[in-house]
Amino acid sequence: MINTFFNSGTLDSAGAFFASLLIGLAFGVALERAGFSSSRRLAGIFYFRDMAVLKVMFTAVIVAMLGLSYAKAFGWVTTENVYFLHTLYAAQILGGLIFGAGFVMGGWCPGTAAVGVASGKIDALIFLLGAVGGSILYNELYPMVAPLTAADRGVVFGFESLGVSEAGFAFVFTLIAVGCFWGAEAIEKMRNGVEGYWNSRFLKVFSALLVVGAFGLFVVQTRPVPVQSPATQEQALLTGMQEGVDHIEVQELADRLLGGDPALVLVDIRTPAEFGTFHIRTALNLQAADLPAALVPHKNQGVIVLYSNGMTHPAQARDSLARLGFNNVYQLTDGLQGFLDTCLKPISLRDEPVSPVQAAKIRAWRAFFLSTPPPVTVPTTPSAQEAASLTPEVEAEWLAQNFSRPDVKRIDLRPQQDYNGGHVPGAISLNIESLRGCINGIHSMLLPATILAEHFSLMGIRPEDTVVAIWDDKQQDATLVGMACERLGHRRFAVLRGGFAKWQREKRPVDTLLPVVTPSHYPVPEKPDSFTVGAKEVLAAMGKTGIVILDVRPVDFFTGKKRDEARGGHIPGAINRPYTDDMEKGAGFTALKSATDLSAIYGKLIPSKESPVILHCRTGHQASQTYFVLTRLLGYTNIRWYDAGWTEWAARPELPVASESR
Amino acid sequence: MNPKPYSNPYLVGVLLGVTLLASYLILGAGLGASAAIARVGALCESIVAPAHTLASQYFGAYGDQPLRYYLVFMLAGVFGGGLLSALLADRCAIRVERGARCSSLKRLCLALFGGLIVGFASRLANGCTSGQALSGSALLLTGSLLFLVSVFAGGYLTAWFVRRQWYD
Numbered sequence: 001m002i003n004t005f006f007n008s009g010t011l012d013s014a015g016a017f018f019a020s021l022l023i024g025l026a027f028g029v030a031l032e033r034a035g036f037s038s039s040r041r042l043a044g045i046f047y048f049r050d051m052a053v054l055k056v057m058f059t060a061v062i063v064a065m066l067g068l069s070y071a072k073a074f075g076w077v078t079t080e081n082v083y084f085l086h087t088l089y090a091a092q093i094l095g096g097l098i099f100g101a102g103f104v105m106g107g108w109c110p111g112t113a114a115v116g117v118a119s120g121k122i123d124a125l126i127f128l129l130g131a132v133g134g135s136i137l138y139n140e141l142y143p144m145v146a147p148l149t150a151a152d153r154g155v156v157f158g159f160e161s162l163g164v165s166e167a168g169f170a171f172v173f174t175l176i177a178v179g180c181f182w183g184a185e186a187i188e189k190m191r192n193g194v195e196g197y198w199n200s201r202f203l204k205v206f207s208a209l210l211v212v213g214a215f216g217l218f219v220v221q222t223r224p225v226p227v228q229s230p231a232t233q234e235q236a237l238l239t240g241m242q243e244g245v246d247h248i249e250v251q252e253l254a255d256r257l258l259g260g261d262p263a264l265v266l267v268d269i270r271t272p273a274e275f276g277t278f279h280i281r282t283a284l285n286l287q288a289a290d291l292p293a294a295l296v297p298h299k300n301q302g303v304i305v306l307y308s309n310g311m312t313h314p315a316q317a318r319d320s321l322a323r324l325g326f327n328n329v330y331q332l333t334d335g336l337q338g339f340l341d342t343c344l345k346p347i348s349l350r351d352e353p354v355s356p357v358q359a360a361k362i363r364a365w366r367a368f369f370l371s372t373p374p375p376v377t378v379p380t381t382p383s384a385q386e387a388a389s390l391t392p393e394v395e396a397e398w399l400a401q402n403f404s405r406p407d408v409k410r411i412d413l414r415p416q417q418d419y420n421g422g423h424v425p426g427a428i429s430l431n432i433e434s435l436r437g438c439i440n441g442i443h444s445m446l447l448p449a450t451i452l453a454e455h456f457s458l459m460g461i462r463p464e465d466t467v468v469a470i471w472d473d474k475q476q477d478a479t480l481v482g483m484a485c486e487r488l489g490h491r492r493f494a495v496l497r498g499g500f501a502k503w504q505r506e507k508r509p510v511d512t513l514l515p516v517v518t519p520s521h522y523p524v525p526e527k528p529d530s531f532t533v534g535a536k537e538v539l540a541a542m543g544k545t546g547i548v549i550l551d552v553r554p555v556d557f558f559t560g561k562k563r564d565e566a567r568g569g570h571i572p573g574a575i576n577r578p579y580t581d582d583m584e585k586g587a588g589f590t591a592l593k594s595a596t597d598l599s600a601i602y603g604k605l606i607p608s609k610e611s612p613v614i615l616h617c618r619t620g621h622q623a624s625q626t627y628f629v630l631t632r633l634l635g636y637t638n639i640r641w642y643d644a645g646w647t648e649w650a651a652r653p654e655l656p657v658a659s660e661s662r
Numbered sequence: 663m664n665p666k667p668y669s670n671p672y673l674v675g676v677l678l679g680v681t682l683l684a685s686y687l688i689l690g691a692g693l694g695a696s697a698a699i700a701r702v703g704a705l706c707e708s709i710v711a712p713a714h715t716l717a718s719q720y721f722g723a724y725g726d727q728p729l730r731y732y733l734v735f736m737l738a739g740v741f742g743g744g745l746l747s748a749l750l751a752d753r754c755a756i757r758v759e760r761g762a763r764c765s766s767l768k769r770l771c772l773a774l775f776g777g778l779i780v781g782f783a784s785r786l787a788n789g790c791t792s793g794q795a796l797s798g799s800a801l802l803l804t805g806s807l808l809f810l811v812s813v814f815a816g817g818y819l820t821a822w823f824v825r826r827q828w829y830d
Contacts, residue, residue, distance in 0.1 A: 122757065
């Protein structure tokens with residue numbers, strides 16, 4: 001992913017302003033060279049006299065679209081590092097219709113008018129003055145027209161709206177553009193009697209290049225999912241077996257794991273006991289029967305490698321998965337034994353001679369696979385933190401430096417009277433309980449996205465804002481705001497390290513002013529979040545190998561020695577890691593332990609970063625902190641949150657409880 | 663001196679497309695022009711009525727320094743680039759462009775009124791031909807593609823009524 005100014009939250013820095021100026025220069029040159037400093041030429045398209053607007057605009061859209069589509073396919077461009085405009089049907093259709101009328105009357109649009117003024121057109125200057133007036137008019141009428149902008153659909157793509165493939169949509173779009181170019185040339189030829197580019201070699205080559213470029217998207221975007229009859233499918237399996245395409249060599253696997261290939265999912269299908277004795281580092285432990293369900297998130301994405309001691313079981317499992325539509329499953333040639341012999345056997349014990357290059361490789365493999373995972377490194381200097389995208393835990397120093405930014409929304413979670421006595425300048429006061437309520441008879445549940453979006457709107461938070469939560473004595477208050485952000489799909493969220501206590505101790509500024517808040521229209525996500533699970537899912541996961549149920553309550557509640565709900569004890573098979581153990585005392589404040597320490601601790605509890613984990617506590621509050629630690633600080637990717645927690649589990653007698661001390 | 667002919671529209675389109683791509687990859691946002699005009703509007707209004715402007719729902723979000731915004735710098739660049747290119751092609755001349763049967767006053771009135779409408783519509787649609795039709799469509803965003811189609815629909819519906827200002 002490219003680190004853009006938008007991604008690092010520095011679009012208002014001098015660097016971004018300078019870059020914008022340069023991009024603007026190129027933009028201005030292009031518009032002028034196109035002849036868009038003439039309103040007659042611009043308006044020509046509406047009278048079928050001069051089709052330059054169509055040719056230039058459509059070419060630019062297609063060229064940029066192709067570039068962006070490839071960038072998206074390669075993962076360089078995502079919704080995190082690029083600002084995608086939202087779709088608001090009423091505002092954009094009505095706005096477009098009015099805009100079109102103004103465009104043909106005035107003869108300009110905002111960008112071309114700036115170029116028109118540069119080339120001395122008085123009408124362009126008058127047009128711009130009118131546009132300034134129109135903007136002021138909009139501001140004055142905003143309370144009346146705001147309802148038109150209320151139904152924000154978020155980021156919606158045309159291919160989603162039509163339910164077609166991205167590459168197919170882009171290809172048809174390109175074909176329409178090429179058709180329009182030829183149509184435009186034909187119109188100009190008929191109307192003005194000038195040959196132009198009609199039937200020219202240039203236009204033929206140009207059209208062909210665009211179409212080929214668009215066609216290439218099918219190759220990079222779509223992963224082949226062949227629909228085959230059982231017979232041809234079996235034939236393909238047998239042919240694949242004969243040619244060995246379903247195998248991955250041990251050296252290749254070792255190198256890819258050493259290189260930290262994120263696309264690779266390694267699965268050990270032996271028994272948990274064997275797995276516990278030794279397994280290839282980063283491997284998940286799954287039993288054959290659980291494979292289809294557990295591997296669904298990786299179906300036809302990346303590479304799944306199965307291994308066992310030998311090759312029979314992985315081969316059978318691979319074929320079974322292939323029949324279920326998994327096209328990305330491979331088995332390890334020669335199995336675990338082959339891996340041990342080829343990669344990890346000490347050089348001194350080998351019968352065959354080993355070349356120096358091979359010896360260096362073996363040493364690197366042994367160092368990697370026979371050691372414990374290294375701690376996750378975190379940037380420590382402020383400059384390194386700024387260079388990377390937003391860190392999940394921001395220092396008081398960072399917040400103090402970013403006061404003037406209207407897109408940094410500070411939320412103070414302390415009691416209201418403390419807030420009134422002095423707070424971080426510009427901070428909004430929020431009672432964390434206002435984000436929770438009784439749902440399906442279970443109290444203290446995080447509210448649905450619709451209500452959370454309403455709360456965010458009232459606080460003036462917009463999707464592009466960075467939310468920083470300032471906590472009092474409970475960091476889980478801040479991380480629960482984080483859960484609300486997660487439910488709304490709001491990724492730009494951070495916790496103030498050490499909370500208000502550290503801020504105060506460092507004698508940072510406080511004031512008693514009420515902040516100015518402009519309500520926003522926070523969009524409601526179309527789909528429910530994917531991380532919240534209920535008792536049913538927890539029950540299904542219970543006793544499954546490879547799925548960790550992590551109870552973050554204090555030890556005495558876990559063992560059943562103490563209880564504050566209908567029953568004491570814990571979910572059978574759950575493991576205990578009290579959330580308070582992730583905190584440590586600093587000078588006058590408490591804060592999370594270092595990521596290095598936390599990584600070592602959780603590395604022992606959870607098999608891999610991709611392992612499925614279900615977190616819970618009593619009400620979902622404390623577990624939100626562990627959720628934050630695992631997903632945001634340590635990069636775990638498959639964490640679920642059982643919000644209802646022990647409150648529900650204990651009160652439903654049909655759910656099993658274990659209460660012996662462990 | 664006679665102005666030089668315009669460039670090949672397709673090649674200029676490629677230049678414009680590459681510029682847009684660079685904007686996305688460097689800034690993380692597309693091209694834009696109308697936002698800068700709105701910010702000049704906010705500045706003008708805050709000179710006349712500072713408290714009212716800061717308290718207003720729409721311009722209030724711009725803060726007390728509305729021109730500190732990347733798209734303001736981009737529009738300044740557009741003007742600079744346009745001037746450079748026009749000077750090199752001998753296309754700089756102070757005049758009002760209009761049809762033979764249209765008076766300057768009528769043309770300027772239409773320009774002012776058209777500008778007013780465009781300024782308003784750009785805010786409503788959250789962008790103009792640059793920000794929505796060009797930048798948004800390149801990302802294949804539904805709303806931006808609809809805006810693009812709507813602009814042409816609105817334009818063709820109105821064109822007949824104002825044809826006299828350019829063509830006789």
